[in-house]
Amino acid sequence: MNRWTGSAGICINDQKEILMVKSFESEEWAVPSGGVEEGESPEECCVRECKEETGYDVKVIEQLQIKETTIKGIQVTTYYFRVDKIGESSGINDPDEIIAEADWKSLPELKTIKHAYPEDLHLLLEQLEQ
Template sequence: MKRWLGSAGICFNERNELLMVKAHGSGEWSVPSGGIEEGESPEECCIREVKEETGYDVRIIEQLLVKETSIKGIEVKTYYFRIDTFGTSTGIQDPDGIIGATAWKSLPEVKTMSHAYPEDLDFLLEQFNYK
């Protein structure tokens, strides 16, 4: 069985909006995330992926969740971290060229938007209460 390990960042701004990204040509949003590279910790992966996908430098506050699931026959393990941005975004620098947009989304928007990972919706909505 193939395995994939990744990290995702949960980040809110001062207006209690969640940092989200979407792929080119997609209407589905998700929090910034990506695969852990060889020799990288989940924390390092999170910091790198958020920088690549949103242009923000971030610091880890705490680990929130480890999601283990199976997607199309691949065992998937994703580490979710609460993070904080510092400085301003330098723009999307995604080496894979997947990310088409990044935006801060309010609670009503997150409730009604189309999600790339709909199974994460309840978890994401809970995070609005912990700001």
């Protein structure tokens, strides 16, 4: 079975909003994430993907969970990290050119927007409540 390993970053600002991204031709939002490259740790991947997809430099605070799932016959492992942003965004610079927009989403918005990964919503809400 094919395997894919990736990382996702959950970043919350001082206004208690979560940093989310949306792809072109999609109305679904997700936290910044992507595949771990060769020789890269899940933490390094998380920092790189956040930078590429949102323009923010981030630092990893803690590992939150590891999600195991199977998508179209591929065994998917995703590491979720709580991250803090450093400074302001330099703009989206996604080499894959799939990210159309990055935005901060408040608690009421999180409950109404479409999610690419609805199963992550409870984790996002949990983080906001801390």
